[in-house]
Amino acid sequence: MAETINRQWLLAARPEGMLNEGNFKESSSPIPEPGEGEFLGKTLFVGVEPAMRGHMLETSAYAQTMNIGDVIRATGVSQVLKSNHPDYAVGDLVQHSCGFQDYSVSNGAGAVKVPAGVSPEAVLSVFGGTGYTAYYGMVEVGEVKEGDTVLVSGAAGAVGNIAGQVAKIKGASKVVGLAGSAEKCDWLVNEIGFDAAINYKDADVAKQVQEAFPDGMNVFFDNVGGDVLDIALNNLALNARVVICGGISRYNKDHKVPGPENYFNLVYKRARMEGFIIIDNLHRADEFAGAMTPWIEDGRLKYQVDVIEGFENLPNGLIRLFTGENKGKQLIHVGEPE
Ligand SMILES: NC(=O)c1ccc[n+]([C@@H]2O[C@H](COP(=O)([O-])OP(=O)(O)OC[C@H]3O[C@@H](n4cnc5c(N)ncnc54)[C@H](OP(=O)(O)O)[C@@H]3O)[C@@H](O)[C@H]2O)c1
Known part of the structure; x- marks a missing residue:
C-alpha cells in the first residue's frame, strides 16, 4: 500500500x-x-x-x-x-x-x-438493495401475478428495469415502462424485454398510457410520483395495486408538492396504494437473492x-x-x- x-x-x-x-x-x-x-x-x-x-x-x-x-x-x-x-x-x-x-x-x-x-x-x-427493492416491491407489495398488466415508472433506472423484468418472469401479460428518452425506451423494449415503453416527456403521455391500458392496469410500480402517478391513478383496473417505491420527481423540490388529484380512483377501483422501504426487509436478502439467481443464470433476468x-x-x-x-x-x- x-x-x-x-x-x-x-x-x-x-x-x-x-x-x-x-x-x-x-x-x-x-x-x-x-x-x-x-x-x-x-x-x-x-x-x-x-x-x-x-x-x-x-x-x-x-x-x-x-x-x-x-x-x-x-x-x-x-x-x-x-x-x-x-x-x-x-x-x-x-x-x-x-x-x-x-x-x-x-x-x-x-x-x-x-x-x-x-x-x-x-x-x-441486482444482489443488493436495488434488486431486492425491485423484487420485494413487485412481488410482495404489488402482488404481481399471471396475466397482470403492469406499468413501471423510472423504468430504465436501477430498480425500475429489474421490477419490470420480475413482472414479466412472474407471468404479467403486458409490462410497459415510462422513461425519459427515446433511446431508453428502445433499450427497454429491445434489450430488457418490456412489451412497450413510453417517453414521459412526450406531450401526449396521458393518452399513450390510456391507449396502452384500455382495460386499466393491475399494477403500477412507481419510482417517480408527481404527474405520472396521477396519470396512472386515472388508468387503474379493478383491485389494482399501486406500489410507491420512490418519488424522484419531488426530491429536488424545496416546496411542498401537491398530492395526486386522481387519488379517489383508489375508491372507485377498490385499489390499494402502499409504500415500503427495503431496509425493513434486508434480513431476507438471501431469500430474494435465491429467487433471482436462477433467473439470472438462465438469462431471463438481465441487470x-x-x-x-x-x-x-x-x-x-x-x-x-x-x-x-x-x-x-x-x-x-x-x-x-x-
Ligand atoms: N422504497 C425503497 O426501499 C427504495 C429503495 C431504492 C430506491 N428507491 C427509490 O426508487 C426510485 C429509483 O431508484 P434507483 O436507485 O433505481 O434510481 P434510478 O432510477 O436509477 O435513477 C434515477 C432515474 O430517475 C429518473 N428521473 C430523474 N429525475 C426525474 C424526474 N424529475 N422525473 C422523472 N424521472 C426522473 C431518471 O430517468 P429518466 O431518464 O427516465 O428521467 C434517472 O435516470 C427512486 O425514487 C428511489 O428513491 C426506493
Whole structure:
C-alpha cells in the first residue's frame, strides 16, 4: 500500500433545489489505521441512489443525516487491506458503507462479504438493495401475478428495469415502462424485454398510457410520483395495486408538492396504494437473492450497470441520477484491488 493520502468528498452545503457540485467539497486526510475489531478497506466501486440527496438534508425522513463536513455516506465494495476483525481477512471483498473516499475503516456493522463468484457490480445492483427493492416491491407489495398488466415508472433506472423484468418472469401479460428518452425506451423494449415503453416527456403521455391500458392496469410500480402517478391513478383496473417505491420527481423540490388529484380512483377501483422501504426487509436478502439467481443464470433476468470512472466523478455520479444520464444502476469505479 504505497498510498498515504485518503482522498474524500465531504458535504459542503446542504442541497437546495437541484443537487449540484457546490454541495460537495474535495478534501484529504491520512489513511486511517484500523483499531481493535476493525478493518481497513480500499474502495473499489461505489453505488449511488437518489435517497442520498435526502440524507444530505438537515433532517432525513428515515435515516441518519450527515453533518456539514462529513464524508458523503454511500455503499460500495472495498477490498480489505488490513484487519483486526475476526470475520474479515486481508484480501476479502466486502460490501459496506465506505463513503465517498478511497479508504475507510469499519467495525463490520452492516458489512457483507462479496460471495465467491459474484462480481462487485452484481452485489451493488441486482444482489443488493436495488434488486431486492425491485423484487420485494413487485412481488410482495404489488402482488404481481399471471396475466397482470403492469406499468413501471423510472423504468430504465436501477430498480425500475429489474421490477419490470420480475413482472414479466412472474407471468404479467403486458409490462410497459415510462422513461425519459427515446433511446431508453428502445433499450427497454429491445434489450430488457418490456412489451412497450413510453417517453414521459412526450406531450401526449396521458393518452399513450390510456391507449396502452384500455382495460386499466393491475399494477403500477412507481419510482417517480408527481404527474405520472396521477396519470396512472386515472388508468387503474379493478383491485389494482399501486406500489410507491420512490418519488424522484419531488426530491429536488424545496416546496411542498401537491398530492395526486386522481387519488379517489383508489375508491372507485377498490385499489390499494402502499409504500415500503427495503431496509425493513434486508434480513431476507438471501431469500430474494435465491429467487433471482436462477433467473439470472438462465438469462431471463438481465441487470444493467452504468459505470463511470474515477474518484473525481463521485459527486457527478450522484448528480447524474437527477439529470437522467444513467441507465440501470449507477456505479463509480474508484480503485483497483491490490
Ligand atoms: N422504497 C425503497 O426501499 C427504495 C429503495 C431504492 C430506491 N428507491 C427509490 O426508487 C426510485 C429509483 O431508484 P434507483 O436507485 O433505481 O434510481 P434510478 O432510477 O436509477 O435513477 C434515477 C432515474 O430517475 C429518473 N428521473 C430523474 N429525475 C426525474 C424526474 N424529475 N422525473 C422523472 N424521472 C426522473 C431518471 O430517468 P429518466 O431518464 O427516465 O428521467 C434517472 O435516470 C427512486 O425514487 C428511489 O428513491 C426506493
